[in-house]
Amino acid sequence: MKASEIRSKWLQFFEEKGHAIEPSASLVPHNDPSLLWINAGMAPLKPYFDGRVVPDNPRIANSQKCIRTNDIENVGKTRRHHTFFEMLGNFSIGDYFKEEVITWAWEFLTDKKWIGFDPNRLSVTVYPEDEEAFRFWNEKIGLPAERIYKLEENFWDIGEGPCGPCTEIFYDRGDKYGDLSDPECWPGGENERFLEVWNLVFSQFNHNKDGSYTPLPNKNIDTGAGLERFASILQDVDSNFDTDLFRPIIDRTCEIAGVKYHVNADHDVALKVIADHIRTVVFSVGDGVMPSNEGRGYIIRRLLRRAVRYGKKLGVDRPFLHELTADVGDIMGVYYPEVVEKREFIERVIRTEEERFHETLTEGLALLADVVASATGAGSKVIAGADAFRLYDTYGFPFDLTEDFAAEHGLTVDREGFDGEMELQRERGRGGRRDTASMKVQGGPLADLTVKSEFVGYNDLITESHITAIVLGDELAQEANEGDEIMLLLDRTPFYAESGGQVADIGLITGDTFAVRVKNVTKAPHGQTVHHAVVEAGTPAVGAKAQASVDKASREAIIKNHTATHLLHKALKEVLGDHVNQAGSLVESERLRFDFSHFGSVTPEELADIERRVNEQIWYGTDVDISNKSLAEAKAMGAMALFGEKYGDVVRVVRVGEYSLELCGGCHVRNTSQIGMFKLLGESGIGSGVRRIEAVTGKHAYAYYEEQMELLKLAASSLKSNVADVPKRIDSLNAQLKELSRENESLQAKLSRIEASSLESKSVKVGDITILSARVNAPSMEALRGIVDELKVKLSSSVIVLGAAGEDKVNLAAAVSADLVKKGFHAGNIVKEAAIVCGGNGGGRPDMAQAGGKDVSKLDEALKVAEELAVSKANVI
Secondary structure, eight states: OOOHHHHHHHHHHHTTTTTEOOOOOOOEEESSSTTTEEEEGGGGGHHHTTTTSSSSSSSSEEEEEEEOOOTGTTTTSSSSOOSSSEEEEEEEEOOHHHHHHHHHHHHHHOOOTTTOOGGGGEEEEOOOOHHHHHIIIIIISOOOOEEEEOTOEEEEEESSSSEEEEEEEEEEGGGGGGEEEOOOOOSSSOSSSSSEEEEEEEEEEEOOSSSOEEEEEEEEEEEEEEEEHHHHHHTTTTSSGGGTTHHHHHHHHHHHOOOOOTTTTHHHHHHHHHHHHHHHHHHHTTTOOOOOOSSSHHHHHHHHHHHHHHHHHTTOOOOOOGHHHHHHHHHTTTOOHHHHHHHHHHHHHHHHHHHHHHHHHHHHHHHHHHHHHHHHHHOOOOEEEEHHHHHHHHHOHHHHHHHHHHHHOOOOHHHHHHHHHHHHHHHHHHHOOOOSSSSSSSTTTTEEEEEEEEEEEOOSEEEEEEEEEEEEEEESBBOTTTEEEEEEEEEEEEOOOOOBBBBBOOOOEOOOOOEEEEEEEOOOOTOEEEEEEEEEEOOTTTOOOEEEOOOOHHHHHEEEEEHHHHHHHHHHHHHHHHTTOOOEEEEESSSSEEEEOOOSSOHHHHHHHHEEEEEEEETOBEEEEEEEEEEHHHHHHBOOOTTOOOOOOOOEEEETTTTEEEEOOOOOOBBBGGGGOEEEEEEEEEEETEEEEEEEEEEHHHHHHHHHHHHHHHHHHHTTSSSGGGHHHHHHHHHHHHHHHHHHHHHHHHHHHHHHHHHHGGEEEETTTEEEEOOOOOHHHHHHHHOOOOHHHHOOSSSEEEEOSSOOEEEEEEOOOOHHHHTTHHHHHHHHHHHHTTTOOEOSSSSSEEEEEEEGGGGHHHHHHHHHHHHHHHTOO
């Protein structure tokens, strides 16, 4: 059975059981520390489980794409370790519980209409205190007691929040995978015979802050089954890597590398690593995660570089991983169309990163050579673990590569020190992945509130309302007093709750005897608008009449920026390409910020074009039409949906003439002319493959132009010119500076020749080798190198080291003639040792190098050390 068929059967089975099928969505951070990211479509499960949000359907099922990188070193060396995998899941939010999920699991696994496993090959584990689960398996399903194992570790708990016992289902793969006489050969033991295929978690308790456990008011089901594991069993192959999810990628890599699978064990590991990592990278880049040096981008960069290194082990010394993008699309594109639709962009990102790493690899090898040279020079036979880890972390060098290189030079590597540095990094990673706010205690003050709250703020900024609820601290209250910070609900409200990048409204809620200032607005678990406010006067009470008034000036500025953001998004696609997609936004009253995917800088000409296009739409005075459509109808119209966003059956479509069409729940102007003007403030990269534009509109754009005009007038005054002639005046001054610079260079060259002539007599001879180490007067490193160059012409077969002292720093430069480089002299090593004496560092090529230092008083001593090094080397030749 193909993996795609297994996935389809899963979704069909649970759809027949009344589950809502969550579509594929982008990857987001997950609350489980063992999972780095998970399908964004399931992100709402966290607030569902703890009661912060109530789902439309309490039954949910899906196939989740997941990324796990906490045991990356095992990938390729075991049958089932992956960084990217699919987890088939079914979930109940306070609906069905143990009996139903156990019954359905057995039906799905054993019924020939679905998976059709032999029931006699299935065993389960349960939590020892979970007699209910044991009874269901034994009495209802008929599973013999000897195939139900009680394990203490069968309790899913990641700290504060919902938790509970679980039951794991194992499939017996038969005698060729393990002998039952082996004490580890049983479900839950360390063996290859009994394969866990499904874990059913019964989320029935809350793990409290004090460490205690209390029953949840609503019990939940959270399950996970491995698609890759199902495929390996149903396709009767040895490992996940031999299934149709991986094998085409491995076969394609074999073609590129000219090797065969299942012939050489080391090659097999490399092929599996490449197949695994390229899936992770392709999906991540497709979801907008670009390789970078921080956060999620760092993980992707590390995986990509790791795959490149394993490619080199197969003898592939060119960028090739991008060529596998099409193979990933062929395998996964039916269910995950984004990897096909974005293929060209994904390939470009991966190829660029590969090319960069091939350059970095060369730099890393040079650094490794320096590390070996330093250890040898210090008389050590061991490379420090910290140095090995720096090579691993910065340049992607695996420990074994450093170890092999060291062995070639008669050295070993401090493995214990390396492992210590690695563990510190893992601790930092585990700490960074903790989601402390993800799973709050179920049943907070807003969780059970079902009072209605109607948002009317699209059309009205002032509304007559009634107060329906007040939250003071962590409790519902009937009233509040002056100075209290409260959360307040109204039956009708014009206040927009922060979402979709648009900030919340601010304003006032007043009554006959009270005034409340609204500072922020959010959504409650049941979707009501929650006003975060402070009581400025009087005593607001539940049931009281109130007038809700949005700050008009703030809202009007916000909607100008929001509509401008839509225009900007479209203009970016027109100028840069359809691969541009929103990666984040902020729409507030004073400015807008828009993050977008684009691999490469944006030129000034492109920015000017983008700005012009947005302003053209404003000048046209185009009407903004907003309507409610079914999701299918909106997509058929061509409405732009943000990948990873969740949309209901009915969506709000924002159309700006024939120019822009997007799904959006935010607030907008009625006509583009209301925006006034649009001005880009700046564009920058905020991560590899992600750019950011900041801009202003309306009066803020006018204020920006006024400020720039004042600066221009100030510049004109300083240049003793009028505003119109500033460019000409600057060109004239630049020409004068260029001429003065040429004169200065000519004078400096003459001084260098004079200085060089006076130094020849200070050189020493060791055989046929001339050694010169001296202090000179040179105002800059450039001047110092000029003197060295003059001396290289005059002194054949020579080693030259010169130093110059400034007020607070030392400059050093060294040169070695070509014939002496061949005999082992190294300018970089010599100048580095001299710089160390001065409290600095440096290095360079064997023939030419420079360095700097901080201690001016040590210059003469440093030059003496350099001379002694050169003389010592000359004496042994």
